Amino acid sequence: MTSVRVVHRGYFPARAGAEVMAQYLAESLRRRGHRVGLYCSGMDGESARWMASAGVEVGVLPATARPGDRPDLVHAVDCVWPDYPQAALRLARAWRVPFAFTPASAPGVWRDREAVLEVARAADAVFVLTEAERRVFAGAGVAPSALHLIGQGPHLSSTAPDGAAFRARHGIDGPMVLFLGRRMRTKGYELLLRAARTVWADHPGARFVFAGPDWDEDCAEVFAAHRDPRILDLGLVDEAEKADALAACDLFCLPSTVDVFPLVFVEAWASGKPVVSAAFEGGEEVVRHGVDGLLCDRDPDAVAAAVGRLLGDPAAAAAMGAAGRARTERELGWEAVTDKVEVVYARLTAPRAGSADSTS
Structure with missing residues (x-):
């Protein structure tokens, strides 16, 4: 050895x-x-x-x-x-x-x-x-x-995730969009915050959950500017809470603009969830558009359109999540x-x- x-x-x-x-x-x-x-x-x-x-x-x-x-x-x-x-x-x-x-x-x-x-x-x-x-x-x-x-x-918590318990803990009873990652502009957290209001025009009950460490110096100010009871900021979470959040969400959105292959995408697919990402170099290799998720332009309206498309078609979203899970089991691990x-x-x-x- x-x-x-x-x-x-x-x-x-x-x-x-x-x-x-x-x-x-x-x-x-x-x-x-x-x-x-x-x-x-x-x-x-x-x-x-x-x-x-x-x-x-x-x-x-x-x-x-x-x-x-x-x-x-x-x-x-x-x-x-x-x-x-x-x-x-x-x-x-x-x-x-x-x-x-x-x-x-x-x-x-x-x-x-x-x-x-x-x-x-x-x-x-x-x-x-x-x-x-x-x-x-x-x-x-x-x-x-x-x-x-x-x-x-992927490498999720060994404890069986409990999406229902996560929703109960945080009072979520409608559609849920999840962001997991560092709060930095290149990861797209601000894009998703700005997209939320457009999404609410058609899906007023959608909840946007953010988890991860603050990275940009003005993170607190950015979240304050978008304060709304439908936005839940969890900050840092442990592995069990992360797995529960992935099990609870309807889709995962990390509209990263500068990345290689986000690990959390594979964790979302392993949880059977579709992924929404902004376009980045090589992104079409990572997210198979229309198969296991959606790629969109790097602006809030495009992110909102992709999120809204999946929230408006739960069957398609579920099919993309299933395709991501099958791909993960077959070739990613x-x-x-x-x-x-x-x-x-x-x-x-x-x-x-x-x-x-x-x-x-």
């Missing part, structure tokens, strides 16, 4: 999609018998308990490559801030082990584009989530042989992702003829 150090900078105390991907990967690899450690800047209590139960050692990224800590491979996840991928690459080179990189975020949110591309070009393997992302890195000089498409997977990652790890760590690690 392979010894792996997964590296992620973290968004603590709030968990984001890329951070959760790093945790899911670590857990999945450990479950298959690999020795896995996770280096990060810190961890909330729920995540720490989850990693401990999975047998994943969590630690702070070391400043130097101590010989006794040497793994077989270092794998950095996410590149919004390039400091952790850069540090992970330095550790891998100091230990003289392969370096893998999952960028996990779109160029529109990178803090230092050239730094990210330098790390990608130096990596022994770059894991991408869509063909569109593959084209971005290939066009920036990453060797095609280093690029590997792995996709996404952490077992499939880990299968692909393991194949690359095995190739990278295989003893090479003439190397110090090879056998005669």
Whole structure:
């Protein structure tokens, strides 16, 4: 089995999609018998308990490559801030082990584009989530042989979700539209807030539920400007509440404008819910328009039209949710992702003829 150090900078105390991907990967690899450690800047209590139960050692990224800590491979996840991928690459080179990189975020949110591309070009393997992302890195000089498409997977609470209990807790008895994610403009929370009034013209009983951490500095002011009893702001929620919310909603709407492959889309499909997203680079690969969700233009009226279309046709919405669930069960999941990652790890760590690690 392979010894792996997964590296992620973290968004603590709030968990984001890329951070959760790093945790899911670590857990999945450990479950298959690999020795896995996770280096990060810190961890909330729920995540720490989850990693401990999975047998994943969590630690702070070391400043130097101590010989006794040497793994077989270092794998950095996410590149919004390039400091952790850069540090992970330095550790891998100091230990003289392969370096893998999952960028996990779109160029529109990178803090230092050239730094990210330098790390990608130096990596022994770059894991991408869509063909569109593959084209971005290939066009920036990453060797095609280093690029590997792995996709996404859901990981919901192990407790059976209870949508009816969620509705009862929050007094919801009509149509429910759910947003889960960081409250930042590129994720589209403001687009959805602005779309709500247009949706209410035809669906006055629709409730809009928002859950996730504040990210933009003016989040409180934005929500205050759209205050209405039909808008429910839950803030940060735990995994059980998230699963209940997904079970309770009629559709999931995250009109992201800068993304790669939102993890929460797969979680919505796993819950049998259709997805509404604004168009982003490669979005047509992620959301199959009219099949498991709807893609729309990046403006409130277009978002309102897509949401209204699904609320007005529950049968079509249910069919799209069922298609998303079938697709998830067929091709999207952490077992499939880990299968692909393991194949690359095995190739990278295989003893090479003439190397110090090879056998005669």
